[in-house]
Amino acid sequence: MKYMFTYDLMESARNTNEWLGATARAMASYPAFALSMNPMLPMMAAWGEVTERTFSRMIAKPDWGIRSIVGPDGQDHLVDVTKVVEKPFGDLVQFYVRRRAPMARKVLLVAPMSGHYATLLRSTVASLLPDADVYVTDWHNARDIPVSSGKFDVEDYTLYLAEFMKALGPDIHVIAVCQPVPLALAATAYLAAEDPDAQPRSLVLIGGPVDPDAAATEVTDFGRRVTMGQLEHLAIQRVGFKHKGAGRLVYPGLLQLQSFITMNAERHGKAFSEQVFRVSRGEASDHDAHNRFYDEYLAVMDMTAEFYLSTVERIFKNREIATNSFVVAGRQVDMGAINKVSVMTVEGANDDISAPGQCVAALNLLTGLSDDKKAQHLEPGAGHYGIFAGKSWRLNIRPLVLNFIDKASGTGRKAKISLAAGQ
Incomplete structure (x- = not known):
């Protein structure tokens, strides 16, 4: 799978999901829709907000965020x-x-x-x-x-x-x-x-x-089961034209993240569904426990x-x-x-x-x-x-x-x- 199109396919899927989240959030947040009193609108906006943030963080390098310390x-x-x-x-x-x-x-x-x-x-x-x-x-x-x-x-x-x-x-x-x-x-x-x-x-x-x-x-155990040829075929791709490293052979961060999530899929799924409900109830914040953890966890590098x-x-x-x-x-x-x-x-x-x-x-x-x-x-x-x-x-x-x-x-x-x- 040493191809640019597989690398770009993953990025396209990520980009599409980010766009879907942003679209859902924006559409469900129109003031005129509030007149309908439909309880699904806040849920849709919350789902869009969580989805947009989730997929946008996958390509963003987090900031260190250490501004100051207290001296003696x-x-x-x-x-x-x-x-x-x-x-x-x-x-x-x-x-x-x-x-x-x-x-x-x-x-x-x-x-x-x-x-x-x-x-x-x-x-x-x-x-x-x-x-x-x-x-x-x-x-x-x-x-x-x-x-x-x-x-x-x-x-x-x-x-x-x-x-x-x-x-x-x-x-x-x-x-x-x-x-x-x-x-x-x-x-x-x-x-x-x-x-x-x-x-x-x-x-x-x-x-x-x-x-x-x-x-x-x-x-x-994984290292013993998989041969180097299998590993190279399954994990390695070429960076697409969008980036400075175009053509470089890499183990993509998005592919790594898929492995991370799969290992504890049920726990992560529960965490994201609970966050959607918190956002819909107005109980979430930009730096709450969920966002602090996943802003870092989802930020992956090749x-x-x-x-x-x-x-x-x-x-x-x-x-x-x-x-x-x-x-x-x-x-x-x-x-x-x-x-x-x-x-x-x-x-x-x-x-x-x-x-x-x-x-x-x-x-x-x-x-x-x-x-x-x-x-x-x-x-x-x-x-x-x-x-x-x-x-x-x-x-x-x-x-x-x-x-x-x-x-x-x-x-x-x-x-x-x-x-x-x-x-």
């Missing part, structure tokens, strides 16, 4: 999102807090490239900002990257991370969430061999598939075909990270080369995406690291999202991570939970 002096400090390093497939951005001296903690938050934008970590960034200078990997939508920019696979991703770490200096503390966990580990090992002085002080790995075979999930396929083949099928046989730029990356970076793994007991055992496997690969520089935490009752952005992160994991960072820096102070970050 009680004053508001404005926050600017500035680019530190610009690359074709992703930027290194800083959340610069105005009128605040550089913080002792400097954190690089490595965002996943797995269908959603880096803004999925918005609450994680907001929780860390009061206590650290925060930098984030802001990956670009592949449909907007010209073919002339070349390829981008797991090796390129790893080299990007290594470059970002070098740009920030050796005092950086890296926190990788979900998909980039094995590649953040590989990037650190790559630096350990190529430029030892550029290694970060600490590396926190949260819920990632270092060894997918350590615990089976639906994700790992991945380059080579990145998606190489992730499945090399990380899941061949287990190159787990077997310490990962190669970057023609050189094998030895995880045992890491000998001075403090490494911590965090897993959720109820994580059904990266099950317990997959992430902690990283510690067994670190043969050159002393035990006092290794740590692990299993959060009881926590699912995948909870360990980096939910209640478990806010109340338990965040202070543990900050304390680990301080220990790696040699400060030994205890992390405090500010009201802005801990509630």
